[in-house]
Structures are given as structure tokens and as C-alpha cells.
Amino acid sequence: MARAVTTRRKILTTAVAWTIGLLIFFPIYWTILTSFKSEAQAINDPPLFFFFDWTLENYSVVQDRSDYMRFLWNSVILAGGSTIIGVLVGVPAAWSMAFVPSKRTKDILLWMLSTKMLPAVGVLYPISLLFVQFGLLDTRIGLIMVLMLINLPIIVWMLYTYFKEIPVDILEAARMDGASLRQEILFVLTPMAVPGIASTMLLNFILAWNEAFWTLNLTAANAGPLTAFIASYSSPEGLFFAKLSAASTMAIAPILILGWFSQKQLVRGLTFGAVK
Amino acid sequence: MYLKNRLFGATALAMIAATGVSAENLVIATVNNGDMIRMQGLTDDFTEKTGHTVEWVTLEENVLRQRVTTDITTKGGAFDIMTIGMYETPIWGANDWLVALDDLSADYDVDDILPAMRNGLSYDGTLYAAPFYGESSMVMYRTDLMAAAGLEMPESPTWDFIREAAAAMTDRDNDINGICLRGKAGWGEGGAFITVTANSFGARWFDEDWNAQFDQPEWKNALEFFVGMMAESGPPGYATNGFNENLSLFQQGKCGMWIDATVAASFVTNPNDSTVADSVGFALAPNTGLGKNANWLWAWALAIPAGTQKADAAKEFIEWATSKEYIELVAANEGWANVPPGARTSLYANPEYQKVPFAQKTLDSINAADPTNPTVKPVPYVGIQFVAIPEFAGIATEVSQEFSAVYAGQQSIDDALAKAQALTNDAMEAAGYR
Numbered sequence: 001m002a003r004a005v006t007t008r009r010k011i012l013t014t015a016v017a018w019t020i021g022l023l024i025f026f027p028i029y030w031t032i033l034t035s036f037k038s039e040a041q042a043i044n045d046p047p048l049f050f051f052f053d054w055t056l057e058n059y060s061v062v063q064d065r066s067d068y069m070r071f072l073w074n075s076v077i078l079a080g081g082s083t084i085i086g087v088l089v090g091v092p093a094a095w096s097m098a099f100v101p102s103k104r105t106k107d108i109l110l111w112m113l114s115t116k117m118l119p120a121v122g123v124l125y126p127i128s129l130l131f132v133q134f135g136l137l138d139t140r141i142g143l144i145m146v147l148m149l150i151n152l153p154i155i156v157w158m159l160y161t162y163f164k165e166i167p168v169d170i171l172e173a174a175r176m177d178g179a180s181l182r183q184e185i186l187f188v189l190t191p192m193a194v195p196g197i198a199s200t201m202l203l204n205f206i207l208a209w210n211e212a213f214w215t216l217n218l219t220a221a222n223a224g225p226l227t228a229f230i231a232s233y234s235s236p237e238g239l240f241f242a243k244l245s246a247a248s249t250m251a252i253a254p255i256l257i258l259g260w261f262s263q264k265q266l267v268r269g270l271t272f273g274a275v276k
Numbered sequence: 277m278y279l280k281n282r283l284f285g286a287t288a289l290a291m292i293a294a295t296g297v298s299a300e301n302l303v304i305a306t307v308n309n310g311d312m313i314r315m316q317g318l319t320d321d322f323t324e325k326t327g328h329t330v331e332w333v334t335l336e337e338n339v340l341r342q343r344v345t346t347d348i349t350t351k352g353g354a355f356d357i358m359t360i361g362m363y364e365t366p367i368w369g370a371n372d373w374l375v376a377l378d379d380l381s382a383d384y385d386v387d388d389i390l391p392a393m394r395n396g397l398s399y400d401g402t403l404y405a406a407p408f409y410g411e412s413s414m415v416m417y418r419t420d421l422m423a424a425a426g427l428e429m430p431e432s433p434t435w436d437f438i439r440e441a442a443a444a445m446t447d448r449d450n451d452i453n454g455i456c457l458r459g460k461a462g463w464g465e466g467g468a469f470i471t472v473t474a475n476s477f478g479a480r481w482f483d484e485d486w487n488a489q490f491d492q493p494e495w496k497n498a499l500e501f502f503v504g505m506m507a508e509s510g511p512p513g514y515a516t517n518g519f520n521e522n523l524s525l526f527q528q529g530k531c532g533m534w535i536d537a538t539v540a541a542s543f544v545t546n547p548n549d550s551t552v553a554d555s556v557g558f559a560l561a562p563n564t565g566l567g568k569n570a571n572w573l574w575a576w577a578l579a580i581p582a583g584t585q586k587a588d589a590a591k592e593f594i595e596w597a598t599s600k601e602y603i604e605l606v607a608a609n610e611g612w613a614n615v616p617p618g619a620r621t622s623l624y625a626n627p628e629y630q631k632v633p634f635a636q637k638t639l640d641s642i643n644a645a646d647p648t649n650p651t652v653k654p655v656p657y658v659g660i661q662f663v664a665i666p667e668f669a670g671i672a673t674e675v676s677q678e679f680s681a682v683y684a685g686q687q688s689i690d691d692a693l694a695k696a697q698a699l700t701n702d703a704m705e706a707a708g709y710r
Contacts, residue, residue: 019460043527043528045528138354220347221332224333231336231337232308232334234336235520236465236518238310
């Protein structure tokens with residue numbers, strides 16, 4: 001029987017949730033607010049929360065100085081491309097681990113995850129040399145492969161968790177009906193796992209969009225995404241906080257909107273399998 | 277607009293035909309600061325004159341350093357021109373990673389480059405990077421607060437005077453700190469500042485045999501003085517303050533004095549950004565009477581990586597960007613206070629530039645810095661706020677973290693110096709210096 005929740009408890013829970021939510025949102029709010037200040041107002045002490053001369057000048061300067069659309073397009077291509085290829089590779093991998101596990105499946109899953117613990121800078125030179133050797137430096141395809149590979153462990157783990165929830169009997173029934181392996185994955189497994197695949201893709205898209213080590217270190221003038229756009233406004237010798245905030249706001253806006261409209265799928269993706 | 281574009285294209289084509297050099301597209305890696313951004317805005321002038329086009333890759337200083345280092349060591353060839361500093365230039369020049377700038381045109385007048393900058397950007401007498409702008413460090417102080425304290429800033433103050441003045445100007449009730457200095461960890465942040473301070477106290481990073489010198493009394497004296505003065509008159513939390521944090525404090529009238537890069541002078545005297553623009557004075561960086569002022573020497577310079585296929589066009593760009601004509605172009609567009617400082621002797625002979633309040637002190641500070649003879653005692657290295665060896669950035673970052681922990685009250689000066697001594701000697705031994 002479900003436990004009764006009192007009104008007082010509901011109010012308390014809501015208040016705590018809102019407080020935590022606002023705390024997490026505050027840096028984003030502050031960035032957006034700062035983007036409408038002058039550089040002098042941006043560093044004002046005490047900080048200016050609302051009552052200041054709002055200006056769009058920073059956005060105008062950023063637009064004049066940088067080709068925002070080129071960076072945005074690169075971000076879309078890199079995040080989208082790495083996500084699609086990642087899922088294409090991840091679905092068969094997760095299928096085999098979920099439905100035909102071997103003795104070592106758990107070890108392989110853990111090993112895959114352990115690669116995420118490797119500091120990226122530790123393999124900067126080998127990857128850079130490979131990129132130079134194969135002419136991939138500052139190309140979208142090179143970065144798509146790198147972003148796909150670094151996020152692949154998460155894709156496989158998430159899909160594996162989803163697939164484990166699907167009754168194996170259904171797949172067996174399909175097999176008995178004469179479905180080939182390709183048909184089984186494409187026409188039986190995938191439609192049932194669409195919500196899981198969608199949330200995996202969303203999360204991977206966000207991770208690839210925000211990736212800021214490889215996208216800065218393997219690009220120059222052509223393939224730089226929005227992370228490179230933001231980095232061009234950061235400076236340890238000079239106050240560019242308002243312009244940096246405008247650039248950051250422009251960079252996070254698309255992903256913020258995407259996240260807003262798909263929050264249900266995202267939450268489901270992140271919590272799936274946590275509660276049985 | 278259409279006509280303008282046609283004329284622009286025709287001029288570029290005429291230039292290409294006249295020079296016989298095909299038009300190239302140059303990719304330039306650079307840092308984000310006011311002077312560099314200004315240059316990006318004026319690039320059309322270069323394209324108009326040469327026909328070459330330019331694509332900029334602007335990055336934050338530390339990201340840029342990592343990016344261009346990776347590119348040059350892996351022969352990536354992603355950039356045709358790199359913005360590098362005095363630390364990298366002699367090391368990369370020695371490794372033949374840069375194209376020597378030994379055949380610049382006569383019109384360029386290479387002898388006009390300030391001698392300190394030319395020496396710092398050369399290896400074995402050959403120039404490997406042309407200074408776009410140069411800087412030293414100096415004292416910037418509030419003339420009104422100094423007068424109210426009944427003190428007068430000497431041209432070349434001692435550290436004792438600075439400490440006395442800082443204490444006199446400190447007004448905690450009104451949120452005024454007598455002095456603001458860098459304490460932030462990082463070899464180019466607080467590490468640079470404490471190194472030049474220690475230089476003026478007679479300390480050095482290494483003796484002639486590359487033994488670390490943090491166990492010597494000069495380092496302890498310097499740190500004790502610094503920590504004591506900052507406790508009396510510095511802002512709270514100075515252990516995390518770097519250039520930008522102090523600039524922000526000074527511009528808001530919360531510092532009596534600030535000792536930092538000479539390029540900051542144009543920021544603190546700019547009435548659009550600074551609330552104290554009309555009451556700022558300048559003096560040479562302090563000393564202890566041992567013959568060394570606590571000032572550094574730095575330049576952001578343009579260099580050509582050896583892997584580029586467009587070295588000739590890249591040289592043309594460097595000649596344009598670091599020329600006397602470029603300075604005049606900036607002056608015509610943005611005023612003399614905004615021209616890139618600290619690179620050319622002729623700039624300081626210009627009567628218009630001499631009217632800029634910080635011009636002479638900037639030149640005096642640069643001239644007072646000697647990277648080949650940076651300390652009171654002899655040293656085996658070149659560099660004032662750094663040691664021009666590849667291992668320095670890693671070692672100094674760790675050492676500065678230990679010192680920042682002292683500023684934050686997390687450990688004692690003795691502990692920090694002992695750790696600095698051990699980690700530096702270990703690293704130098706591993707690198708084969710000892």
C-alpha cells in the first residue's frame with residue numbers, strides 16, 4: 001500500500017527541491033544577467049542583481065567579432081554525428097552484452113567504464129600524433145570519431161541497462177518466428193527500446209556539445225565548435241566578463257532549449273534501472 | 277558597398293600581380309586581450325596591402341599555450357603564425373621549431389625593437405619572434421590616497437616604503453586595501469610575482485649547478501615580507517587573486533597600490549572602466565637596495581612554426597603587425613593610449629606618445645629588466661619571472677601552489693619552502709640537470 005504523503009511533507013519537499021534547483025540554476029542565471037551588463041557593471045561590488053542599465057552591446061560585439069553560426073553548425077554536426085555513430089555502434093554491443101552475455105561481460109563493461117577515468121590530457125599526444133598522421137587535425141570527421149569514442153562507454157552502459165529491462169522471451173519468440181539477427185535488433189528490440197535509445201541519444205548529444213578538451217586541442221580555424229567560441233572570450237589579462245557571458249549564453253541557449261523540451265526523457269534516461 | 281568590394285578586390289589582385297606571390301590564407305593562433313582584438317579589427321589593412329587573408333583562432337592564454345605547444349611538437353601544421361611569449365621563444369628557437377626572423381626587410385627596421393625585447397625573443401643571437409607588445413611590471417598607486425597619507429611616492433621605491441605606504445593607506449572601514457598583489461597559484465600568475473619579489477630580495481631559483489635555492493634565507497625573507505605586508509594591508513582572500521581580480525579591485529577604488537603588468541596602466545586610466553582614472557600615479561617596481569627591482573619582462577610575440585608551408589606570407593604579416601606603420605594605424609583609429617606598447621624604441625621618442633601618462637614609466641621599467649642577469653647572485657638560466665627551461669612551467673606551477681597555500685593560511689612558510697625545495701630538486705634530477 002502506498003504511503004500517505006501529508007501536505008506539510010509535500011510543501012517541505014517542494015521547497016527543498018526548488019531551493020536545490022535554484023542553486024544549481026544560479027550560475028546560468030548569473031551568466032545570462034552579466035551578459036546584459038557593461039564590463040564595469042559586471043565587476044561591480046556589491047554585485048548588481050537587477051537594477052542596472054541593461055545593454056545588448058556585448059551581443060553586438062560578439063556577433064561582430066565571431067562567426068557564431070559557423071561555430072554553432074560545427075557543434076550541431078559534431079554532437080549529432082558522434083551521437084548517431086555512437087548509437088549505431090552501441091546498440092549491437094549492448095544487445096550482445098544484455099542477451100548473450102559471456103563470462104567476461106561484466107568485466108568488459110567495467111573496463112569500458114574505467115576508460116572514462118583516464119585523464120584526457122594523458123593521451124593528448126598519442127591522439128594528436130594520430131590526427132596529424134591521418135590528416136584529421138581540425139576536421140569534423142576526426143572530432144566526431146573522438147567524441148563518439150569517449151562517450152561510447154556511457155552509451156553502451158545506458159543501452160545495456162535498458163535492454164536488460166526487456167523480456168528476453170519476446171526476442172526468443174521473434175527468433176522462433178524466423179527473424180534474423182538484424183531483423184530481431186531492428187524490428188523487435190529497437191522499437192521496444194525507443195524511449196531508452198532516445199534518452200541515451202539526448203544525454204550523449206549534451207555531453208558531446210559540452211566537451212571542451214578535445215574540441216579545443218584538435219581544432220584550429222575550421223572545425224571549432226561553440227566551446228572554442230566561448231574560449232576565445234576568456235582572458236587572464238583583461239576584463240571581458242560581460243562579453244564572455246554573452247558568448248556563453250549564446251552557446252548554451254540551443255542546448256538549454258533542447259534540454260527543456262526533452263527533460264522528461266532525460267530524467268527517465270538517467271534514472272532508468274535505478275528503481276526496480 | 278558593391279563598388280568598395282570591387283575596388284578592394286582589384287587592389288588585392290594588383291598587389292598579388294606586383295609581388296608575384298600568390299595570395300595565401302593565414303591561420304593565426306592568438307590570445308584574447310585588448311591589443312590582439314584591436315589587431316583583428318584592423319586586418320583588412322593587411323589584406324588590402326598584400327592580398328593575403330587571415331583567419332584567427334583566439335584562445336585563452338593557458339589553452340593557447342597548450343594548443344600551440346601540442347601543434348608544434350607534433351608538427352601538426354594547424355597554424356601559420358603563433359602568438360607566443362618570452363618563455364617559449366628561446367626554447368623553441370633552440371629546437372629549430374620556429375622559422376628564424378633573420379631576413380626581415382630593411383623598411384621593417386629590426387634595430388628599432390627595444391633591446392630587452394629583442395634579446396628575450398632571440399636564441400643564440402637570432403630573432404625567432406617579433407614582439408607585438410611588451411610589458412614589464414610597475415607600481416600603480418592612488419595619488420589622492422598617497423597625499424592623504426602624507427607620503428610621496430619615490431621614482432624607485434623600496435619595499436620598506438611600499439609596506440609603510442600600504443599600511444598608511446589601508447582603511448578597512450571604507451573597504452580600501454593599502455596594496456593588492458597576485459597570490460593566485462600558477463607560474464604566470466602568483467608564481468611570477470613572488471619570483472620577481474624574491475629576485476629583489478637577493479633570492480634565485482637555482483645556483484650555478486642547478487640546485488634549488490628555496491632553503492636559502494633570501495627566499496624566506498621574501499616570503500615573510502610578502503605575507504606580513506599582505507596580512508596588514510592586502511585584500512581578504514588574496515591567495516586567489518590574479519591580474520583580473522586585482523584590476524577589478526583597483527578600478528573600483530579598493531586598492532591604494534597595485535604592482536603588476538605595465539599594460540594595466542591603460543586600463544586603470546581609462547575613465548570608461550575605472551572609477552579612479554584621474555588619480556593614478558606610477559613608479560618603478562620596488563627594490564631592497566640590492567640592485568634588482570621586482571619587475572619582470574614579458575612580450576607577446578608573433579612567431580612562425582617551422583612546419584608551415586606559408587612562411588613568406590607569414591613573414592609579411594609579422595612585418596605588418598609589428599611595424600611602426602601599424603602603430604600609427606592604431607593611433608589613427610583608436611588613439612595613442614591604445615597602441616601596442618613596449619616593443620619599439622621609436623614609439624617612446626614620439627612626442628604624441630610621450631603625452632600618455634604611463635609611457636615613460638613603462639619604458640623605464642622595461643629598461644630596468646635584464647633577463648640575462650635577473651638576480652643579485654649569478655644564475656645558470658635566462659629569464660626574470662621564469663627560468664627558460666622546458667621543465668619550469670610544471671615545477672613553478674607546483675611551487676606556486678605551495679606558496680598560495682601559505683597565503684591562504686593552510687601551511688607555514690617553512691613547510692612550503694621545504695616542499696618547494698624537494699619537488700624542484702626531484703624534478704631537476706629526473707630531467708638530468710643535477
